[in-house]
Amino acid sequence: MSPVLEVRDLRVRFGSMAAVRGIDLAIERGQTHCLVGESGCGKSVSALAVMRLLPRGAKREAGAIRFAGEDIARLPERAMRRLRGDRMAMIFQEPMTSLNPAYTIGSQMTEVLRAHRGMGRAAAVERAEAMLTRVGVSAPGMRLGQYPHQLSGGLRQRVMIATALLCEPDLLVADEPTTALDVTVQVGILKLLADLKRDLGLAMLLITHDLGVVARIADVVSVMYAGEIVEHAPVGQLFAEPLHPYTRGLLRAIPVPGKVRRGEKLATIPGIVPRTEVGFRGCAFRDRCEFATQECAEPVAERVEGAHHWRCRLASGWLEAA
Amino acid sequence: MSAAIEANGVSAVFNQRAGTFGVRRRVVAVDDVSLTVPEGMALGIVGESGCGKSTFARLLLGLLAPSGGDVRVGGQVLQAMDRQARARLIQPVFQDPASSLNPRRRVGEIVALPLRAAGVARSERRERALSMLSRVGLTPEMATRYPGQLSGGQRQRVAIARALVLEPRILICDEPTSALDVSVQAQILNLLAELRASFNLTLVMISHNLAVVEHVADEIAIMYLGRVVERGAAESVFAAPHHPYTKALLASVLTPEPGLGLPDLPLGEAVPDPANIPAGCRFHPRCPVAIPRCATEAPARGDVECHLVQSVPT
Amino acid sequence: MRTVRRLPLVLGMVVVGFAVLVAIFGPALVAHDAFTQNLAHRFVPPEWLAGGSPAHPFGTDQLGRDYLARLVLGVRISLMIGLTAVVLSGLIGTTLGVLGGYFGGWVDAVVMFIVSCRLAIPIILVALTVVFLVGSSLTVVMLTIGLLLWERFAVVSRSATRQVASRDYVAAAWCAGCSRRWIVLGEILPNIVHHLIVVATVDMAIAILLAAALSFLGLGVPPPMPDLGLMIAEAKDYMFFKPWVIEIPGLALFALVLGINLLGDGLRDLLGGESGG
Ligand SMILES: Nc1ncnc2c1ncn2[C@@H]1O[C@H](COP(=O)(O)OP(=O)(O)OP(=O)(O)O)[C@@H](O)[C@H]1O
Numbered sequence: 020m021s022p023v024l025e026v027r028d029l030r031v032r033f034g035s036m037a038a039v040r041g042i043d044l045a046i047e048r049g050q051t052h053c054l055v056g057e058s059g060c061g062k063s064v065s066a067l068a069v070m071r072l073l074p075r076g077a078k079r080e081a082g083a084i085r086f087a088g089e090d091i092a093r094l095p096e097r098a099m100r101r102l103r104g105d106r107m108a109m110i111f112q113e114p115m116t117s118l119n120p121a122y123t124i125g126s127q128m129t130e131v132l133r134a135h136r137g138m139g140r141a142a143a144v145e146r147a148e149a150m151l152t153r154v155g156v157s158a159p160g161m162r163l164g165q166y167p168h169q170l171s172g173g174l175r176q177r178v179m180i181a182t183a184l185l186c187e188p189d190l191l192v193a194d195e196p197t198t199a200l201d202v203t204v205q206v207g208i209l210k211l212l213a214d215l216k217r218d219l220g221l222a223m224l225l226i227t228h229d230l231g232v233v234a235r236i237a238d239v240v241s242v243m244y245a246g247e248i249v250e251h252a253p254v255g256q257l258f259a260e261p262l263h264p265y266t267r268g269l270l271r272a273i274p275v276p277g278k279v280r281r282g283e284k285l286a287t288i289p290g291i292v293p294r295t296e297v298g299f300r301g302c303a304f305r306d307r308c309e310f311a312t313q314e315c316a317e318p319v320a321e322r323v324e325g326a327h328h329w330r331c332r333l334a335s336g337w338l339e340a341a
Numbered sequence: 342m343s344a345a346i347e348a349n350g351v352s353a354v355f356n357q358r359a360g361t362f363g364v365r366r367r368v369v370a371v372d373d374v375s376l377t378v379p380e381g382m383a384l385g386i387v388g389e390s391g392c393g394k395s396t397f398a399r400l401l402l403g404l405l406a407p408s409g410g411d412v413r414v415g416g417q418v419l420q421a422m423d424r425q426a427r428a429r430l431i432q433p434v435f436q437d438p439a440s441s442l443n444p445r446r447r448v449g450e451i452v453a454l455p456l457r458a459a460g461v462a463r464s465e466r467r468e469r470a471l472s473m474l475s476r477v478g479l480t481p482e483m484a485t486r487y488p489g490q491l492s493g494g495q496r497q498r499v500a501i502a503r504a505l506v507l508e509p510r511i512l513i514c515d516e517p518t519s520a521l522d523v524s525v526q527a528q529i530l531n532l533l534a535e536l537r538a539s540f541n542l543t544l545v546m547i548s549h550n551l552a553v554v555e556h557v558a559d560e561i562a563i564m565y566l567g568r569v570v571e572r573g574a575a576e577s578v579f580a581a582p583h584h585p586y587t588k589a590l591l592a593s594v595l596t597p598e599p600g601l602g603l604p605d606l607p608l609g610e611a612v613p614d615p616a617n618i619p620a621g622c623r624f625h626p627r628c629p630v631a632i633p634r635c636a637t638e639a640p641a642r643g644d645v646e647c648h649l650v651q652s653v654p655t
Numbered sequence: 656m657r658t659v660r661r662l663p664l665v666l667g668m669v670v671v672g673f674a675v676l677v678a679i680f681g682p683a684l685v686a687h688d689a690f691t692q693n694l695a696h697r698f699v700p701p702e703w704l705a706g707g708s709p710a711h712p713f714g715t716d717q718l719g720r721d722y723l724a725r726l727v728l729g730v731r732i733s734l735m736i737g738l739t740a741v742v743l744s745g746l747i748g749t750t751l752g753v754l755g756g757y758f759g760g761w762v763d764a765v766v767m768f769i770v771s772c773r774l775a776i777p778i779i780l781v782a783l784t785v786v787f788l789v790g791s792s793l794t795v796v797m798l799t800i801g802l803l804l805w806e807r808f809a810v811v812s813r814s815a816t817r818q819v820a821s822r823d824y825v826a827a828a829w830c831a832g833c834s835r836r837w838i839v840l841g842e843i844l845p846n847i848v849h850h851l852i853v854v855a856t857v858d859m860a861i862a863i864l865l866a867a868a869l870s871f872l873g874l875g876v877p878p879p880m881p882d883l884g885l886m887i888a889e890a891k892d893y894m895f896f897k898p899w900v901i902e903i904p905g906l907a908l909f910a911l912v913l914g915i916n917l918l919g920d921g922l923r924d925l926l927g928g929e930s931g932g
Pocket residue numbers: 355356357368369370388389390391392393394395396397549615
């Protein structure tokens with residue numbers, strides 16, 4: 020089966036700063052692909068590039084973006100607009116950025132259906148209500164008449180998900196959909212996304228910086244660092260045997276209840292994420308990596324072992340060797 | 342062990358008005374909270390957004406005068422203390438390092454500010470500020486930089502250096518790591534733990550992240566809608582939570598263990614609103630195990646404020 | 656791209672800098688005195704027109720006074736009025752605004768009431784009345800304008816103070832044991848000063864135009880002092896026959912005010928950020 024979304028060698032830069040430095044992604048139907056990394060490593064820019072929603076000043080270079088077999092990297096903006104919100108949809112960290120505060124929930128939701136599906140008013144309202152019910156919004160009839168600011172953060176996120184799913188897209192891109200929410204609300208939203216993915220057979224690209232979220236919801240994980248995907252593997256494999264020193268450091272730095280005793284030190288990664296200029300060579304992690312050698316200043320090839328990919332000079336089994 | 346800091350029935354009430362002619366809202370952000378932190382202990386305060394954690398921190402720091410009750414530091418009422426004595430006892434570390442450092446001052450001046458307010462001579466100020474900077478892992482060269490030229494983690498180190506330069510007894514940290522990346526969060530948590538031991542600090546650590554609190558705190562207080570609904574030794578709260586809200590909070594921690602899937606949380610979706618606190622038990626609209634009594638009768642004060650739990654009253 | 660964005664700033668700096676130099680050194684450098692009349696040489700055209708002479712590069716006015724000397728002195732007087740008025744109104748407005756913004760509550764209510772009262776006063780009428788009552792002199796003009804023009808300072812500094820006062824570094828300074836005076840002067844003021852500089856340029860331009868308007872109405876700087884407004888007023892009777900007598904001071908006033916406004920705009924963009932270093 021060919022993937023719903025296939026990205027090859029995607030590069031984005033802002034002036035001389037390389038924000039995304041050649042990433043590959045492939046997401047299949049019914050699969051949740053998590054893109055994880057620290058802030059500024061290029062997750063959002065990658066997602067926006069896939070949706071062809073990059074801000075002004077961003078420059079996308081080369082790279083193929085194949086959606087359902089068709090290369091959309093050079094599709095005219097008109098055709099792209101028809102695709103977005105219909106067959107591919109995106110939700111954001113802050114729902115208020117994509118919900119218009121001046122219109123009711125109902126008018127925003129029905130507008131989508133009328134624009135993409137040419138539905139009549141009554142049918143659109145009916146469909147919107149059904150969708151709100153599906154995402155667990157109580158009293159959907161009343162919600163349709165409300166404005167976004169009258170809803171809580173969790174409800175707003177549900178409304179946004181419902182809006183994104185109105186046209187039954189094949190691909191859902193979710194950029195940190197739960198970061199602004201409380202932990203108790205986060206669980207509900209993630210559950211909803213997982214259910215929807217299963218029921219509707221969505222391909223889902225979920226962006227987060229939280230490895231806890233990744234572990235619980237992902238099928239496949241890509242770890243991003245300084246604009247590159249440094250490790251890519253099925254979720255079980257990645258957590259059981261992280262092969263990139265960065266992934267490993269990240270996993271050990273998270274305080275996990277019951278894992279690290281009080282008074283004991285947490286493992287840390289010294290230093291901070293570097294800024295990568297266009298033309299940066301070698302492994303971007305080398306300033307912070309305890310295994311760095313001269314070799315790491317040269318371009319590092321990707322290693323592949325089964326479904327596990329990582330970009331490091333170290334071969335698998337280095338941990339035992341070290 | 343004597344109490345380093347105690348809150349005796351403190352409340353914070355804000356009278357808010359939506360617009361010039363809008364309806365008045367009486368926001369009860371902190372509602373009659375009593376807590377004691379013994380000398381040298383670390384108290385963790387956890388709760389969801391808007392439950393009053395930061396407001397409680399501002400009360401403990403004296404930044405906000407309580408609407409009721411009082412805060413005592415070393416037995417003295419905080420509001421009645423003079424500012425220099427207060428500064429020598431208790432200091433803050435805030436959440437957003439971008440907003441907690443004056444962008445127009447150099448790092449050296451920022452760290453030396455408490456010394457300056459205490460009337461320490463210029464040469465000694467400089468020396469102590471520099472040695473404090475090196476204690477938090479910054480080079481003396483950083484002293485001449487502006488906050489805008491530092492990373493988030495470095496800024497938080499500067500904020501910690503400023504808080505400790507007077508060698509206070511109590512440190513109030515309001516979400517000191519939630520604006521930071523995980524790899525940097527670990528650095529800051531380790532630093533706080535190390536400094537706590539060497540300065541023999543009493544620590545109040547506020548966070549919405551249970552894992553962070555668990556790593557640091559000896560005692561835990563769980564806040565919901567302005568009240569502490571459960572408190573106790575960290576181990577026992579984590580091992581055997583009693584209050585239904587604490588249980589829900591614990592269940593919703595997503596540890597990085599694949600295969601566990603997402604937990605079942607039977608919590609209602611009702612939105613807690615501090616301007617409109619439910620009658621009876623304030624948690625009852627969301628409580629999965631509420632009984633009829635919960636809607637009308639507030640549970641007794643105690644370590645665990647729930648009708649279903651027999652607890653030691655305070 | 657960058658130079659284009661900086662252009663207003665550079666242009667403003669050049670114009671204002673030049674005006675300041677002229678105001679300081681000009682009167683000493685011009686060969687003629689600004690007050691000496693020579694009725695035999697009335698309306699000598701500027702050098703570049705037919706009949707002009709190098710002895711009077713900008714010509715002479717209706718009383719045969721050297722126009723360049725008067726212009727140069729006029730720029731000095733206009734700048735002095737602008738500067739004094741802005742310093743005075745800046746002190747009043749900023750004090751009120753910062754107090755209201757920092758303390759809030761009833762202090763803020765009082766400040767806002769005073770600002771509302773001030774806004775209810777028509778500046779030009781009050782200035783006219785004052786000048787009418789106490790007679791006009793340079794000092795009276797400067798004080799009157801300065802005492803009336805502070806509301807923009809008050810409003811801007813109040814809202815800027817409110818914003819800055821809610822930042823955590825102000826709370827941290829309070830926890831550090833700093834006095835309220837220190838917090839206001841050392842933590843808040845440096846972080847609102849870039850707003851105030853922009854207001855200062857706007858108000859300076861307004862003050863200069865206001866003084867010129869008063870002079871034009873015959874209630875500003877008393878003759879024979881050559882404020883730019885007065886020069887325009889004196890020239891208006893002759894402007895159809897000798898257009899340059901109104902063109903020269905008019906253009907000077909226009910350039911000066913435009914320069915100050917460009918400088919203000921440029922500074923707003925330059926100082927807008929909070930980076931400090
Ligand atoms: N100055 C104020 N005026 C009016 N209401 C206020 C004020 N300060 C806080 N509140 C309200 O009090 C409640 C508690 O706020 P607080 O900032 O203490 O929450 P918190 O627990 O720290 O939340 P977070 O996790 O988002 O930081 C909120 O509903 C807030 O809107």
